[in-house]
Amino acid sequence: MSGFWSGLTSKLAERWLTLLVLPGAFYLATAATAHTLGWAHALDLPRLISAITTWTKNPIATTVGGQIVLLAAILTGAAAAGLAAQALASVVERVTLAPDWRTWPRPLRQVAEKQTSRRHQAWTAAHTTYHQLRAAAEAARAADSTQPPQTPAERTVARAKRYAADQKRTRIGLEEPDRPTWSSDRLHAVAVCVDRDMHLHLPIVWPYLWTVLPEPARTDLTTARTALTKATTLTAWAFLYLPLTLWWWPALPLSAGIALTGWRKTRTSTDTYAQLLEATIRLHLTTLATQLGIPHTGAPTPALGDTLTHHLHTQPPTPNTH
Structure with a gap:
């Protein structure tokens, strides 16, 4: 002891x-x-x-x-x-x-709403461009039998354009933006993906899934989440160094350098945490189903996601008519 x-x-x-x-x-x-x-x-x-x-x-x-x-x-x-x-x-x-930005006080909420709208418009334009290029590539492949095929140089240029369009969209967000920052949308994209692919409502299922995870998976998630906290703490230090500029001008580039480093680390750690979170869900969802006595074989399916979400959702009490 x-x-x-x-x-x-x-x-x-x-x-x-x-x-x-x-x-x-x-x-x-x-x-x-x-x-x-x-x-x-x-x-x-x-x-x-x-x-x-x-x-x-x-x-x-x-x-x-x-x-x-x-x-x-x-x-x-x-x-x-x-x-x-x-x-x-x-x-x-x-x-x-920003998981709850819609409940922020009015001035902050308006700023977040404008930022979200701006990101949404940019993402929609990039998403449309990417799919137009993909459609053009599919049409070119379908027309190869009736028209002269594209030259290697033309295919290389078309592939580069599609890649650039995909990268531009990804820099804005992996999914349709719903939050004011890239990091917030990166975590939100996990919930969107598992809901679309597996019909899983993550806020309901995640607390139960966490309890059945093996220790190595928990450790990896905790480590990734700690890295995200450290990155935001580094950004906070930048704000504390900023007032020192009133007495000493080198504090300004010092604060800016810390802020830039914190911003980059926040994006990197958020991406790592989001990838690990989604991988954990896909790998261990059937373990939760087994623990709950829900029969299932093979990879997680939308039917399993619907069953788990319904099974774990706490039903509200019926209205008292007396």
Whole structure:
């Protein structure tokens, strides 16, 4: 039992140090640099070194008690900054994934609605272009028997156009946009795909499916979801660095670089999580059916999806007529 608590304590300390203290300490160092140098001496390294030397000669920093107090203050400040980033990350994630954007307050909801409409129009145009090119390719293949066949160069050009049109559509969204951001639609596309292909209502079935997943599948999903949370936390740090620009202009490119990295990591981790989520559903849906005593053989079918959705859907009580 003592070994368990010792391992748990070490893991908690490691997570506290990695997620809160280290990023927070770097933030405090940047804030101190911004306050010391300012705009006028933004890149004056000798000035910064001189200031650090002066601080280290302060009587408080030269005594054991003062060093302990100083270290405690730094750790507390770093942890506080880390907690602020974690709190802001939850807001960033909610805005990025936007599962409930239709319930947002009116100004935010209007912005999200315009963004969703813009993405929907762009996707529809790209989707139409892609299918027109596919139809033209099918017509060209059908006409090969009555007309001179396309040359290799013509087929290569047509294939490149179809690929470019498909990539343009995919950059907007894999499915018809219903949410204001690419990441939010990427996760929504999983629900759309399993509903179309297997008649499965994911919000109803997923909690039950999670309980029957093998441990490796759960671990993979948890790891992917944690990566998404870390990516949104990185974006949150960019917002915290932005106010330092008022005192130190290099904070602006630093904030922009962190934001760009967070944005790219968010898209990548969202895509990875969505792919893993859909694969897990398709691979383990029959396991859930077996656990529920629903007979089925072979790959998941729309009939199985209908059965599971109906079986797991909680029916509302009948109205009380008395």
